[in-house]
Amino acid sequence: MQDSVWAAVQTSDFDVGTLYTWLRGDSSCATDGAIVTFTGVVRDSNAQASLRGIELEHYSEMTLPALRQLAATAQSRFSLGRVVVLHRIGVLATHEQIVFVGATSPHRQAAFDGAQFLMDRLKSDIPLWKKELHSNGDEQWVMAKTRDSKAAQRWDSESQT
Amino acid sequence: MIQVLFFAHTRQLLKSDGVSLDAEPGMTVQTVLDSVSERFDNWDLVDADNLMCARNHTLVTRDTAVISGDTIAFFPPVTGG
Numbered sequence: 001m002q003d004s005v006w007a008a009v010q011t012s013d014f015d016v017g018t019l020y021t022w023l024r025g026d027s028s029c030a031t032d033g034a035i036v037t038f039t040g041v042v043r044d045s046n047a048q049a050s051l052r053g054i055e056l057e058h059y060s061e062m063t064l065p066a067l068r069q070l071a072a073t074a075q076s077r078f079s080l081g082r083v084v085v086l087h088r089i090g091v092l093a094t095h096e097q098i099v100f101v102g103a104t105s106p107h108r109q110a111a112f113d114g115a116q117f118l119m120d121r122l123k124s125d126i127p128l129w130k131k132e133l134h135s136n137g138d139e140q141w142v143m144a145k146t147r148d149s150k151a152a153q154r155w156d157s158e159s160q161t
Numbered sequence: 162m163i164q165v166l167f168f169a170h171t172r173q174l175l176k177s178d179g180v181s182l183d184a185e186p187g188m189t190v191q192t193v194l195d196s197v198s199e200r201f202d203n204w205d206l207v208d209a210d211n212l213m214c215a216r217n218h219t220l221v222t223r224d225t226a227v228i229s230g231d232t233i234a235f236f237p238p239v240t241g242g
Contacts, residue, residue: 040242056241057168057169058241059166059168059215059218059234059236061218062215062218062219062234065218066218066220087241087242098242099241099242119242122241122242123239123240123241123242124238124239125220125239126239126241127168127213127215127234127236127239127241128239128240128241128242129168129169129170129236129237129239129240129241130240130241131169141169141170141173141237141240142240143237143238143240144237144238144239144240148242149238
């Protein structure tokens with residue numbers, strides 16, 4: 001049976017079409033009726049400065065296993081079919097793709113919820129850190145945002161119900 | 162022996178990738194952090210209250226027990242995505 005999780009950490013760019021095609025599958029495997037995907041892209045500015053890009057550091061021994069665990073958790077919790085969770089590392093220029101998540105399910109709500117869960121938990125639990133590279137040559141670590149931690153905690157409270 | 166690792170802003174502030182500690186009975190992630198803090202003159206720069214921690218590549222809380230051979234990582238709240 002083909003693996004139903006595609007988890008990756010890589011310096012190279014990714015092709016959304018290839019990932020989507022994998023999520024969609026073919027007639028030889030069970031066909032889900034819903035596919036939801038999200039792609040994150042490097043912004044060209046923040047509230048204070050113009051950016052030329054970002055640098056992403058990670059904990060290499062932990063990141064991929066943590067992504068696999070996250071994908072498995074999402075699959076189990078939302079009864080997802082296939083899951084993609086892919087994150088790039090290294091130096092990325094503005095407008096480059098950073099992250100992709102995708103989820104399939106028989107119906108749309110679980111796929112939407114699964115993709116949202118994957119992104120919210122990725123931003124709170126996976127050992128990746130962004131450093132902004134400003135156009136004027138300055139560099140600044142990105143601080144975690146309260147809204148991101150609240151978004152992740154929302155799933156904790158919903159799991160109690 | 163316990164291997165302690167730092168990442169991102171924490172690594173940069175401390176100018177260190179990590180240190181090694183002798184294991185002691187009853188150690189926890191918090192006592193490891195306390196021991197580490199005494200080794201760095203510039204520890205005050207670190208926002209220690211908000212550090213995340215991992216034991217052997219899994220996120221843990223500070224009351225988690227630590228034994229010889231463990232790898233403990235301390236890092237700022239993550240910002241991927």
